[in-house]
Amino acid sequence: MRFTAFETRRVVLPLVSPFTTSFGTQVHREALLVRAIGTEGEGWGECAAIVDPVYSSEYTAGAQDIMRRYLIPRLLSAGDISAQDVARVLTGVVGHRMAKSALEMAVLDAELRASGVSFARYLGATAERVPSGVSVGIMDTLDQLVEAVGDYLRAGYQRIKIKIKPGWDVEPVRVLRETFGDDFGLQVDANTAYTLGDAPLLRRLDPYHLTLIEQPLGEEDIRQHAELAKLVQTPICLDESIVSAEAAADAISLGATAVINVKPGRVGGYLEARRIHDLCRAFGVPVWCGGMLETGIGRAANAALAALPGFTLPGDISASDRFYRTDITEPFVLEDGYIRVPTGAGLGVTPIPEVLADVTVDTELIRA
Ligand code: SMG
Numbered sequence: 001m002r003f004t005a006f007e008t009r010r011v012v013l014p015l016v017s018p019f020t021t022s023f024g025t026q027v028h029r030e031a032l033l034v035r036a037i038g039t040e041g042e043g044w045g046e047c048a049a050i051v052d053p054v055y056s057s058e059y060t061a062g063a064q065d066i067m068r069r070y071l072i073p074r075l076l077s078a079g080d081i082s083a084q085d086v087a088r089v090l091t092g093v094v095g096h097r098m099a100k101s102a103l104e105m106a107v108l109d110a111e112l113r114a115s116g117v118s119f120a121r122y123l124g125a126t127a128e129r130v131p132s133g134v135s136v137g138i139m140d141t142l143d144q145l146v147e148a149v150g151d152y153l154r155a156g157y158q159r160i161k162i163k164i165k166p167g168w169d170v171e172p173v174r175v176l177r178e179t180f181g182d183d184f185g186l187q188v189d190a191n192t193a194y195t196l197g198d199a200p201l202l203r204r205l206d207p208y209h210l211t212l213i214e215q216p217l218g219e220e221d222i223r224q225h226a227e228l229a230k231l232v233q234t235p236i237c238l239d240e241s242i243v244s245a246e247a248a249a250d251a252i253s254l255g256a257t258a259v260i261n262v263k264p265g266r267v268g269g270y271l272e273a274r275r276i277h278d279l280c281r282a283f284g285v286p287v288w289c290g291g292m293l294e295t296g297i298g299r300a301a302n303a304a305l306a307a308l309p310g311f312t313l314p315g316d317i318s319a320s321d322r323f324y325r326t327d328i329t330e331p332f333v334l335e336d337g338y339i340r341v342p343t344g345a346g347l348g349v350t351p352i353p354e355v356l357a358d359v360t361v362d363t364e365l366i367r368a
């Protein structure tokens with residue numbers, strides 16, 4: 001269809017508790033939503049960028065700016081397009097994958113709503129529900145960590161991921177295994193906080209049979225991750241480094257990653273995410289769906305993606321109440337440790353107008 005306008009909308013949602021990673025603490029989620037307005041209907045997208053450029057180079061205000069100046073004008077003048085054309089239309093703009101992903105998602109949602117097809121069916125999902133994991137931030141004390149993890153395990157989460165950084169790594173893992181035993185999936189995420197010289201330290205995680213260690217080294221250190229993989233037994237899983245299917249293929253063939261965290265925003269969209277899934281499946285590399293503290297909009301799309309057959313590990317797709325007291329869509333809830341994949345047309349969820357209005361800090365309509 002032809003798109004006549006795009007609305008960008010900045011929303012701010014308070015988190016139920018602070019979320020600390022090796023790069024800082026977040027107390028609310030400032031998210032950028034996109035509404036694509038086309039000749040046959042509308043669709044929603046959500047940008048994975050966070051407020052500051054500390055997870056990746058993208059950040060909310062920057063994403064809004066690149067959309068306004070460069071990306072949306074290209075889509076508005078592209079004529080009749082489908083989601084499969086978006087990457088090509090935007091290809092002249094280098095980088096900015098999270099911004100591009102949000103726009104492609106909104107176009108895809110509009111298209112699928114118009115044709116009555118769900119994201120899950122379009123992407124090739126084979127599951128009706130996906131196993132739910134939870135990402136647990138760095139805490140002030142080990143007691144706080146044990147309490148939080150105990151609550152999540154009792155709620156039914158199927159695996160725990162804890163954030164680590166130098167000074168908060170081996171000891172929290174040891175305490176969690178000692179307290180809760182070996183019978184639950186446990187993995188760690190360093191968000192690039194270590195160097196190859198830390199290999200002896202990271203090797204001390206080996207006795208705790210973690211499912212994986214996520215992105216221990218820098219985003220560009222694919223070769224060094226391959227070296228690290230020879231020095232530690234815990235499987236390495238790349239997140240930040242995997243920005244495309246090409247990067248995924250390189251990392252796999254170099255031996256830098258045994259598992260991949262697929263985040264659609266980080267790779268430029270759900271279509272590229274599906275390509276990475278297909279590639280990993282062909283290589284026999286397990287994948288799981290990462291999270292960027294999505295609202296119900298992004299969570300719906302992630303649940304659909306995670307229902308593809310190669311997503312064999314629980315993802316960071318937790319219930320809405322893991323982060324938000326009030327989600328902007330109907331909330332995703334944990335049912336026996338699973339999140340149900342929406343079946344309605346497009347995303348299958350829509351923002352609730354009053355809630356959306358409450359959390360919106362600005363909107364901008366960009367017309368042809
Ligand atoms: O959405 O459940 C979620 C968060 C999962 O830990 C999570 N994401 O590196 O994987 C990651 C982090 C990035 C969060 S940046 C705010």
Ligand code: MG
Pocket residue numbers: 189191214215239240261290
């Ligand atoms: Mg990560």
